[in-house]
Amino acid sequence: MKISEYFPSEVFKDRTVFVTGGGSGINLGIAKSYAAVGAKVAICGRTEERLDQAKGELEALGVKIHAVVADVRDYEALQDACDEIHVALGPISDLVCGAAGNFLCPANEMSANAFRTVVDIDLIGTFNATRAAFEQLKETHGCVLMVSAGQAYMPYSHQAHAGAAKAGIENLAKNLALEWGQYGIRVNTVVPGPIEGTEGVKRLTDEKQKHMLLQSIPLKRLGLPEEIGQVAVFLSSPMAAYITGSQIVCDGGMNLSGSALFNMAVNQA
Ligand code: COA
16 A cells, blocks of 8 residues: 555645755655655755656656755755745754764774764754754744654664664654744654665675574565654654654564664674
8 A cells, every 4th residue: 555545735835844864865755755745855965866867756746846965064054955945845844853864883994084974963053954954943833853863762783873873863853842842843763673775785785694683574575665654654644643742663663673683694794
């Protein structure tokens, strides 16, 4: 059953969704889910070529799309992007902070710049996006979704940088939910498990590692980008009107078995 069959088209037709890092992977899956229910969608990323490709895929779903080159580490660029989106598609009603960077690296071999780079993209980039979009979200009584990760609440080998950044995101989401509820803005996080075909899975697992990873997932499969998109659309919908400061885990139950198998796979590689 398609996601559009669950939501009447009038629910999202006047909404403008901005997905940072929307050019690929989970974030593109999220952008496609919003487009499929009729929302106007804006995406940003660092690479024009990747954005152009994603824009084409999104336009094929029949909605207005705007793509803008912006690195989430650059606050001014994000502010300009938000202004541009307002002109092109109307005020932002839903912001998805998805831009992230990651690689496997033991903490004792990680440079200070490598650690800072991931914190800059994931955590500071998330704050930058929420701050830059705040006035528009206030106008629309909007909804923010931050893309978190299992590393936020459980240590994973070779993931000290990503764990610190994502744990920060979880706290930031709760803080903004607390402060911005008075403006009608809701703020939540989604915790994806390993998702099929994404850069993250490609970087974090070869075939042998992937096999071990699957053993740690109760549902015995990787997730799909659109399954994270479905969570995002639900949280934006009126059905989630009283949900803020929450975390939705969408990982096939992977968190239940801890990170031991992942750690073994990484340390054997
Ligand atoms: N292992 C160890 N250190 C690494 C690394 C790796 N695989 N990849 C990058 N770094 C280090 C670099 O050496 C550099 O540190 P240094 O200056 O001390 O040498 C630092 O991280 C910054 O790397 P750089 O490539 O200059 O930064 P960037 O902003 O161009 O790249 C990254 C951003 C690091 C996140 C890069 O991995 C990337 O572009 N990833 C693609 C997106 C992605 O990761 N998606 C998955 C999301 S889950």
